[in-house]
Amino acid sequence: MAAFFSNLVQFQGLLQMILVLGIGGSFPYGFHISVINYPSVHIRKFINETWIDRYGSPLHPETIMLLWSFIVSVYGMGGFLGSLCCGYLTTKYRKKKCQMFTNLIMLVAALFMALSKTAKSFEMILVGRFLYGIGSGFSLNIHPQYVGEISPKKLRGFTNSTVAVFLTLGKLTGQVVGLREILGSEALWPWLLASSGLSALVQLVTLPFFPDSPSYLLIQKGNEEACRKAIRKLWGEGDHQAEIDDIMKEKGAMASTKTLRVLEVIRERSLRWQVYILMTVMTTLQLCGINAIYFYSFEVFHTAKFEEYLIPYVSLGVGLCECLSSILCSTLIDRFGRKVLLWGGYSLMCSVLALLTMTLSLQHRFFWMHYFSVILIFLFVVFYGIGPSGATISVMVEIFSQSYRPSAFLIVGCINWMGLFVLGMIFPVIVDNLGPFCFLIFLGILALSAIFIYLYLPETKGKSIMEIKAEFNKLNFGKKETSVTENNFPKEQLSCTKL
Numbered sequence: 001m002a003a004f005f006s007n008l009v010q011f012q013g014l015l016q017m018i019l020v021l022g023i024g025g026s027f028p029y030g031f032h033i034s035v036i037n038y039p040s041v042h043i044r045k046f047i048n049e050t051w052i053d054r055y056g057s058p059l060h061p062e063t064i065m066l067l068w069s070f071i072v073s074v075y076g077m078g079g080f081l082g083s084l085c086c087g088y089l090t091t092k093y094r095k096k097k098c099q100m101f102t103n104l105i106m107l108v109a110a111l112f113m114a115l116s117k118t119a120k121s122f123e124m125i126l127v128g129r130f131l132y133g134i135g136s137g138f139s140l141n142i143h144p145q146y147v148g149e150i151s152p153k154k155l156r157g158f159t160n161s162t163v164a165v166f167l168t169l170g171k172l173t174g175q176v177v178g179l180r181e182i183l184g185s186e187a188l189w190p191w192l193l194a195s196s197g198l199s200a201l202v203q204l205v206t207l208p209f210f211p212d213s214p215s216y217l218l219i220q221k222g223n224e225e226a227c228r229k230a231i232r233k234l235w236g237e238g239d240h241q242a243e244i245d246d247i248m249k250e251k252g253a254m255a256s257t258k259t260l261r262v263l264e265v266i267r268e269r270s271l272r273w274q275v276y277i278l279m280t281v282m283t284t285l286q287l288c289g290i291n292a293i294y295f296y297s298f299e300v301f302h303t304a305k306f307e308e309y310l311i312p313y314v315s316l317g318v319g320l321c322e323c324l325s326s327i328l329c330s331t332l333i334d335r336f337g338r339k340v341l342l343w344g345g346y347s348l349m350c351s352v353l354a355l356l357t358m359t360l361s362l363q364h365r366f367f368w369m370h371y372f373s374v375i376l377i378f379l380f381v382v383f384y385g386i387g388p389s390g391a392t393i394s395v396m397v398e399i400f401s402q403s404y405r406p407s408a409f410l411i412v413g414c415i416n417w418m419g420l421f422v423l424g425m426i427f428p429v430i431v432d433n434l435g436p437f438c439f440l441i442f443l444g445i446l447a448l449s450a451i452f453i454y455l456y457l458p459e460t461k462g463k464s465i466m467e468i469k470a471e472f473n474k475l476n477f478g479k480k481e482t483s484v485t486e487n488n489f490p491k492e493q494l495s496c497t498k499l
Contacts, residue, residue, distance in 0.1 A: 106131070
């Protein structure tokens with residue numbers, strides 16, 4: 001405990017920057033995922049009233065639902081576009097500048113949302129939602145990379161897992177402000193959708209007072225003095241020479257460079273298993289069943305005889321549970337390591353899904369099964385928050401060197417946003433056809449991923465980028481070629497995110 005408080009004092013600059021990056025980073029993404037559900041009735045009513053004012057006749061209910069679905073899904077389209085552009089722009093203009101530009105996009109989107117009702121234009125909601133998606137595509141790409149590059153080796157797991165903490169905090173905040181007692185009423189829903197602009201404004205004002213990442217300043221800019229100054233500001237006074245030496249080694253490994261595009265990253269032998277791991281953990285994060293759990297939670301709470309007015313607050317408890325477990329993950333990840341939290345979390349989530357499938361199938365035969373299902377929902381969310389939620393981000397950041405991260409995170413962005421879109425399209429069909437047995441699909445995915453991670457993911461805790469590369473050499477080149485030198489790695493580029 002004494003060591004914890006000592007680090008808190010020494011690394012206060014780092015903690016402040018983590019807070020600033022989180023507020024405008026993964027926080028808006030989580031906020032927009034959860035907040036859009038609350039004003040859905042009011043927005044659909046607004047669309048119909050606007051149409052009547054313009055043309056004198058109401059819209060068909062199916063047309064209203066189609067427009068509403070487009071408002072929801074256009075966020076994913078914007079996110080996909082933002083993540084595609086982000087890699088190239090961050091390598092050309094640096095992460096800090098791009099993140100500040102992202103805040104301007106979010107503020108414009110908030111303005112569209114705030115004025116949509118006054119202007120009697122549901123098209124402004126569409127434009128605002130699309131701009132929010134572009135901004136989230138940028139920030140969700142930049143935040144993990146930036147926060148991973150500003151941390152020392154011993155705190156890298158903690159700092160990386162804060163991405164998940166702020167994401168779940170965004171979800172929770174969306175659930176809280178979306179309550180009808182706060183901003184979820186018919187009169188205030190435009191301000192509910194515009195409230196995300198506050199986090200963008202806070203980051204826009206505060207981020208200029210913080211430095212670029214030390215590794216960027218030394219590797220890309222070649223400015224050792226600026227690197228040391230950034231380290232002192234973020235990590236406090238002390239001997240940080242070992243960390244600087246690790247960055248110098250990474251810079252030395254990148255001395256000779258050539259163009260390496262995203263498709264070449266996928267094909268490159270020396271990055272083969274990093275890409276396998278990346279695609280596995282990211283796909284599993286999308287298909288682990290957390291969205292299905294949130295979907296089914298409302299039905300479970302209904303059948304458990306909760307009063308209608310209490311269900312939003314019980315759901316809020318589920319969001320709070322996920323947020324607290326993500327915070328717990330950030331304190332455990334540097335003690336137990338990423339690998340254990342991943343395969344262990346997958347395994348525990350498998351067990352819960354098996355039990356939940358059974359309880360949901362039998363809930364009409366035994367009255368007490370409803371309450372058991374509620375407990376299992378909370379347990380699943382806890383295991384998700386402690387394990388995959390935080391550890392996935394950490395692994396994705398750590399297994400690639402700095403110059404590969406933009407390309408790698410372009411792949412991550414594509415999987416994330418395409419996964420959201422595809423899951424949104426097919427999940428209702430799966431639920432209609434399989435009912436509670438839909439969880440067996442997620443159970444199978446989690447089981448396979450747990451085995452894969454247990455067998456093939458090297459532990460990255462406390463290791464430098466070059467040490468992690470050496471571990472992956474054993475997989476990429478075989479045991480006979482574990483002495484592969486750094487010159488065997490593909491030559492890298494600074495703008496390496498074109499397909």
